[in-house]
Amino acid sequence: MTSTLERANSTISLSTPSTMKAAIVTGPGTITIQEVPVPEPGPGEVRVRLTGCGVCASNLGPWSGPEWMQFPTAPGQLGHEGWGIIEAVGPRVSGFEPGQPVTTLFQNSYAEYDVGSAEEVVSLPMELSEMPFPGEPLGCAMNIFRRADIRAGQTVAIVGIGFLGAMLTRLAKKAGADVIAISRRPCALETAREMGASRTIAMEDHSAIVEQVDALTGSRFCERVIEATGKSWPLDLAGELTGEGGRLIVAGYHQDGPRQINMQLWNWRGIDVINAHERNPATYVRGMREAIEAVLSGRLDPMPLITNAFSLSRLDEALNATRDRPDGFLKAVVRMP
Structure with a gap:
């Protein structure tokens, strides 16, 4: 059995490959899918095997290629509406275990895995673990x-x-x-x-x-x-x-x-x-927890509003649909392999 001291100073994880697929924006309106190393969680961090990631309209500015935008992006960058399963827990993390379904505020979630602070992770109840749950929006x-x-x-x-x-x-x-x-x-x-x-x-x-x-x-x-x-x-x-x-x-x-x-x-x-825009991650996390309660109680049902799903390799199409808003479009999500 792992002792408390050992857990405080070591990473606990499920079996994972050494590389993953991640989207990289290479220029205005263009992406490539590359095989890159799976990130390792540091102290206070967790790694999530992503099930999906919502596509946010805030991506459209960088996607258009303004002068201030730098290409290529980091692997998975721009994706910040991810959800999935905790796959690894870094040192000095409590309250999370590998295998837990979660939604996150991580910033590189157009990829199969992402890493971030445990303070930006919210556990999902089992009733919601099978549905798309872009926690940030x-x-x-x-x-x-x-x-x-x-x-x-x-x-x-x-x-x-x-x-x-x-x-x-x-x-x-x-x-x-x-x-x-x-x-x-x-x-x-x-x-x-x-x-x-x-x-x-x-x-x-x-x-x-x-x-x-x-x-x-x-x-x-x-x-x-x-x-x-x-x-x-x-x-x-x-x-x-x-x-x-x-x-x-x-x-x-x-x-x-x-x-x-x-x-x-x-x-x-x-x-x-x-x-009504927030910058404090703790405020977002509070809202995410309230959203979970609202969905469980029936006050909120996001499923009919998620109208378009794309594979990671079609992220460019997802971004273009978010920009062009074809008839019937409300929200796009990207599903991971």
């Missing part, structure tokens, strides 16, 4: 929902219905809010209705949208508005839909430069503006 949805402070009886507008917007629609509806979903794609609006939105509006004409929400709310507009696109115009729209003393929650990832906003309107209406 699920945790992100829970963190945004918490900071939005949505309550029963409120009118909530969600601007942008993708994977994140659809989950927030469901959470807001379950909280007793009346949800208005606004998106450009008919398939996304249909998804919003399935998630519980009472009204849907096509995101086409700015003034027409404002007029419709004005009429629907008796000129009060919305107590809560969540912008989930990461684009300038929808952010402007979200501000106009927020009622006096309301809360505008910025959930979209704005990665393409500065924004000019109508500060006069924001001042006049006295709205609170929440940047």
Whole structure:
């Protein structure tokens, strides 16, 4: 039997190969799959044999090849929505054992294995061990929902219905809010209705949208508005839909430069503006744990929202689908060999 002292100073692992397949982005819009050494966990780290990894829209900036991007990437880099099985436990790790199903916040998960801090790992119950579970976006949805402070009886507008917007629609509806979903794609609006939105509006004409929400709310507009696109115009729209003393929650990832906003309107209406992006891993882990509870309880069901699955060798197609958003697309995941 392994003693506590031995465990504190040694790596415990299952049998593993010496090499793995990993995706490397070699230039704008191009990848290669290479055989590279399997990483070893250091003190306080675990190695996970990945089952899959979600594809995040934040990858699209680096994928397009901006001047600041350096190619080639490290093996597996950009993948940060992984889930799988703990395969090795490094020294000074407690609470985890080889064989446990987990979801992670690791950063090189477009690969068969990834290594990271045990503090960025969340155990999955056996009921969820067979389903795709990209913990980072699920945790992100829970963190945004918490900071939005949505309550029963409120009118909530969600601007942008993708994977994140659809989950927030469901959470807001379950909280007793009346949800208005606004998106450009008919398939996304249909998804919003399935998630519980009472009204849907096509995101086409700015003034027409404002007029419709004005009429629907008796000129009060919305107590809560969540912008989930990461684009300038929808952010402007979200501000106009927020009622006096309301809360505008910025959930979209704005990665393409500065924004000019109508500060006069924001001042006049006295709205609170929440940047719902987190940087503390512990906050993400909290959200991931809350997401697990929400899925187990039935408040959240991500499975219908994961619409496209690709093999690791087709990561380029997965990224392009995330960029182009073909009809019916909401979320892509990559399945490992």
